[in-house]
Structure formats: structure tokens, C-alpha cells
Amino acid sequence: MHLHHRVISSAAGQVRACDLLSRAPVRTYNFQSRKRFAIMASLVAPFLEETVPSPSFVAPVAVTSVDESQYKAQLQKKILKLKELFHEFNPPDIEVFESPPSHYRMRAEFTIDQRNGELQYIMFDNSPLPSPPPSSSSPTLMSSSGPRGADEDADGGAAAASTSAAATTAAATRGVGVGVAGRPKGPRRVVVEHFSVASRQLNELMEVVRRECGHSPELRNRLFQANFHTTLSGDAMVTLLYHRKLGPEWAAAAEHLRDALAATPAAAAAGRRPHVIGRSRKQKLELDAGFVLERLRVGGREYIQQQVEGAFSQPNAAVCQHMLGWALDVTRTRPGAQRRRGGGEGDGDVDRNGNGSMSLGDPTGAAAAAALELGGNAGEAETPEDDMLELYCGNGNFTVPLARNFRRVVATEVSKSSVEAARFNLEANGVANVFLARMASEEFAETMRARGSRRRLEGLGPWEELRLRTIFVDPPRAGLDDFTVGLLKEFDHIVYISCNPETLHANLRAIAGTHGIARFAAFDQFPYTHHLECGVYLVRR
Ligand SMILES: C[S@@+](CC[C@H](N)C(=O)[O-])C[C@H]1O[C@@H](n2cnc3c(N)ncnc32)[C@H](O)[C@@H]1O
Numbered sequence: 001m002h003l004h005h006r007v008i009s010s011a012a013g014q015v016r017a018c019d020l021l022s023r024a025p026v027r028t029y030n031f032q033s034r035k036r037f038a039i040m041a042s043l044v045a046p047f048l049e050e051t052v053p054s055p056s057f058v059a060p061v062a063v064t065s066v067d068e069s070q071y072k073a074q075l076q077k078k079i080l081k082l083k084e085l086f087h088e089f090n091p092p093d094i095e096v097f098e099s100p101p102s103h104y105r106m107r108a109e110f111t112i113d114q115r116n117g118e119l120q121y122i123m124f125d126n127s128p129l130p131s132p133p134p135s136s137s138s139p140t141l142m143s144s145s146g147p148r149g150a151d152e153d154a155d156g157g158a159a160a161a162s163t164s165a166a167a168t169t170a171a172a173t174r175g176v177g178v179g180v181a182g183r184p185k186g187p188r189r190v191v192v193e194h195f196s197v198a199s200r201q202l203n204e205l206m207e208v209v210r211r212e213c214g215h216s217p218e219l220r221n222r223l224f225q226a227n228f229h230t231t232l233s234g235d236a237m238v239t240l241l242y243h244r245k246l247g248p249e250w251a252a253a254a255e256h257l258r259d260a261l262a263a264t265p266a267a268a269a270a271g272r273r274p275h276v277i278g279r280s281r282k283q284k285l286e287l288d289a290g291f292v293l294e295r296l297r298v299g300g301r302e303y304i305q306q307q308v309e310g311a312f313s314q315p316n317a318a319v320c321q322h323m324l325g326w327a328l329d330v331t332r333t334r335p336g337a338q339r340r341r342g343g344g345e346g347d348g349d350v351d352r353n354g355n356g357s358m359s360l361g362d363p364t365g366a367a368a369a370a371a372l373e374l375g376g377n378a379g380e381a382e383t384p385e386d387d388m389l390e391l392y393c394g395n396g397n398f399t400v401p402l403a404r405n406f407r408r409v410v411a412t413e414v415s416k417s418s419v420e421a422a423r424f425n426l427e428a429n430g431v432a433n434v435f436l437a438r439m440a441s442e443e444f445a446e447t448m449r450a451r452g453s454r455r456r457l458e459g460l461g462p463w464e465e466l467r468l469r470t471i472f473v474d475p476p477r478a479g480l481d482d483f484t485v486g487l488l489k490e491f492d493h494i495v496y497i498s499c500n501p502e503t504l505h506a507n508l509r510a511i512a513g514t515h516g517i518a519r520f521a522a523f524d525q526f527p528y529t530h531h532l533e534c535g536v537y538l539v540r541r
Helices: 034-051 068-089 200-215 248-262 265-270 317-332 362-375 399-405 416-428 441-449 482-488 501-511
Strands: 005-011 014-019 025-030 094-097 107-113 120-125 140-143 161-164 169-172 188-192 223-230 236-242 275-280 283-287 291-298 301-308 387-391 409-413 434-438 468-473 493-498 515-523 533-540
Touching (some): 068 501, 068 515, 094 317, 107 200, 200 223, 200 236, 200 248, 200 265, 248 275, 248 283, 301 416, 317 399, 317 468, 317 493, 317 533, 387 399, 399 409, 399 434, 409 416, 416 434, 501 533
Parallel strands (some): 094 515, 236 275, 387 409, 409 434, 468 493
Antiparallel strands (some): 005 014, 107 223, 120 188, 169 188, 223 236, 275 283, 291 301
């Protein structure tokens, strides 16, 4: 693998790499042998967690300012498209979960440009430029952010955001001017001054970093990237990346920066000092910590979640809470699961006031109402009798809340830092019925199907004693490999969370003969883009 290549995803027998600087996908490495791939997937995991924030943030992101009045109409179009794509499976009405129309992204990464003597935040946009509308004189950018990869949706119309260059961003293209007919050869550079899709706290931190780094030669010297990570809890971290070795002088300057960040309104209100992390080649300096603590409200309970710098975490916290509530509901109300009504603790499953799921017209509203009826106030299963297998568990985002619906959960994840965070999160939330293994899902699937053993599965106990009737998967954009799809068919209940409807569709085709869709949800994690997160609950026919 080339030095400038960084791994962005590993799934389905493939390891994909992107160029570190442009972040554009550059190469796919294919593995014929599952064993070789499993080894490779484990080997690349450190790169995955150390150098790449998450598959969904690798793509250039350029939704830099948005027209909120377009939000609902754009989402409607995405939903229609989704319905068309999945029509052949005869799914029930789609339950739609909206995002807040602005300030929804908790994380962002910017290339730093210092060429003009002042510090500028840059994003890159690879999406094709639309032809300018015949009557329009103002330049527009067609933006497409989120987890875009080689399989990017080709339709440039439906859900793309129209980004006004005259608003809070200035845009510059390589080769061609913005809004000029024709296609640029490389990604467009977009200067970001205010980032309205990112959380308010993130915008506050951006301001301070720009100001403080601008004033401090030590902080500015060979700085090439700044990553911001915020939370609903008010905890935050900023990572500064350099093309030079960092020493004690940098740490002292970063302490000053940290004090300034602590004085921003959101951090001060939460009483938290944002963490500052300095990175350069083979070097990582952490002021205090390399993670944030998020607080998520799901099913009437609050969960603490450690999110580690550089490892995967869901980018849209409000929508993430909807995803967790939905998954909690489908696993609680699955046939055979025992539950009591009126437990009085579920106020978080479906958001009734605002960002929730019932405002997009009757079909989606009816489904959401049904979801409410099923899960809104229901308590958890009284005595869960069966077990769940979860693949791609990340930091335990789903594992922690869902564990209460099962006797036992077996969870696997390949990234070392995510597994460590998951262990922390299980303990911090008092969850004791989860067996967690650091393994590539392909390796686990192979071992399970052979009822084999592995050192990393020590403590799991005999396979015969497990009552694994539900499988939960949340793979990267590449979807599931054939072997894992085969494994899915062994389960009575399947919950499949996907950030790529295309690979989800392909995987569902392979199991449509044995399983039917009982619930289908769309979570708008990536507003103003073509991308939609989906949740599908399937039961054996
Ligand atoms: C879309 S994320 C979902 C994580 C988690 N479910 C969540 O909600 O935060 C996909 C996860 O799959 C992991 N992953 C990628 N390739 C993998 C593989 N071959 N085997 C196991 N895990 C893998 C990534 O490290 C990442 O944590």
C-alpha cells in the first residue's frame, strides 16, 4: 500500500484506501481468500482507527451552508427514491426519522490553508458541478456530503443541497469557476467560515482555534488539518495535525488554546474543558484525554458513551438517538420476546415533538404512529430468553441499550480502540450480559458456522449453549460479504442498519427468499445530501 494511502473501509473481501491529502478513494484491494482478508482487515484496523476518522467522514464534505426551507422536500424525494429501490421486497411503510435542519453534525474535519497569511478552513467537494440554471445569475454548488464512496449516487438532482457561495462560505475551484458550465478535474476547494450544519459548539470552537492558531506561531507552524468533535453533553475535543515533530513548546501553547476553548459558551455552560490533541507522523500528544463522553437519551434512559478520537462514532447525535430508539423497539417487540405494556419509562423511542418521524405525510406518519403504539411506552422485555449476535458493534453504540432486550449479547468489532471504548461503555452503563470479541466479522462468521474456536472467543462458552436467534449488523458502506450474508440466514430475526441503501439492497436480495421485511426505517443522518441511513428488521418467513 502506498505511503499516502489510508484505509477507509474493509468489508466484503475488499480493503479500500483513500489518498490522505485529497481524501478521495484511490484504490481497492481485493482478497480472494477469506482468511487472507480477515488477516488484512485485522492488520489495517490500526490505520482505520488511528488515521481515518470514520468511513462516513472520509468523503469530501461540502455542505457548507444550506437552505433550510428545502429540507423536508429534499427528504421526501430521498424517501420516494428509497421506496422505488426496495419496492421488489414489498416492505411496510417506511418510518422516517428527520434530522434537525441545521447544527446536526457533531464532528468535522478541515484542511488548513495558511497561504494568504491567515488561517482558513477548507473542505473539498468532489461532486459534479451542475449546469447553471438558465435564468440564474448567482453561482451555486451542488453538494453531496456524508459517506460517499466509489458507488456514489449518480443522480445529481433529488436531494442535493444548493450552497450559496454568497452566504457564509467562499468557494474556489481548481480549473473552473464555480457555477460555470463544465466539470472540474479535481475536487473543489471550499473555504468554510461558518459551518451551519455543524453543532453550535463546533462553530464556537472553530472560531477560537482560528483566532488562537492565527496568533501563535507555535500552534500555526506546519499545521495542515484541524478536526473537531463535539457532543450533546458539552464535552469536546480538537485535534491539530502537523507536518513536524511536536515538543513541549507546542504543549504549552496548546494549554493556552485549551483555556480559550474552555471559555466558549457551550463548554463553559457544561463546565467542561475541551481536550486538545496534537498529531504528527508517529506522534500523538493528548492534553488530558483522547476521547469525549457523550450522553444519549434512549428509551427513557440516559446512556454515557465514550467516543474515541479517530474511531467511528455516529456523526448526527439527534438522529443517532432515533436509531437507537427504533432498534430498541424492534428488538423488544420481536415475535417471541416478552414485554409488558405501560412500563412508563419509554419517552425516547420516537421523538414526538419536532425532529421526529411523523411530519412527512400520511404513510410515514402512520408507520411512526404504529411504532409509537408498539414501543412508545412499553417497558423492556421482562425476562428475555434468547441471545443476540452483533457484528460491527463499534464503541457499543447499539450494544449498550439493546442488551436489556436479550439474555446475552455476543458482539464483535475489528477496531482496537473501538473495542476498548465499547468495554468502557458497557461498564460505565452497568451492562454485564455482553461478550465482546475483537475480531473481523468475516472471521467470526466463519468460526461460528464451523462451530470452531479462537483464542479471542475464550470465555464465550460452548456454541450449543447460546440461543442466538437475532443478528444485528451495522456494516461500513461496502455492506456484507457473501459469507456473512450466508450467516444471516441462520437467524430468525435480523436487524440490519445500513448507511448505503445500494449495498443493503444487494444484500437483501440474497436473503429475500428466507426472510421478509417487517419494519423499515429511514434515518436522515446526512441532510441535504443523497445519503440515507436505513434500518431494516427482517423475520424468517
Ligand atoms: C458503520 S460503523 C458502525 C459502528 C457501530 N455500530 C455504531 O453505531 O457506532 C461500522 C463499524 O464496523 C467496523 N468494521 C469495519 N470493517 C470491519 C470488519 N471487517 N469486521 C468487523 N468490524 C469492521 C468499523 O471499525 C466500524 O466500527
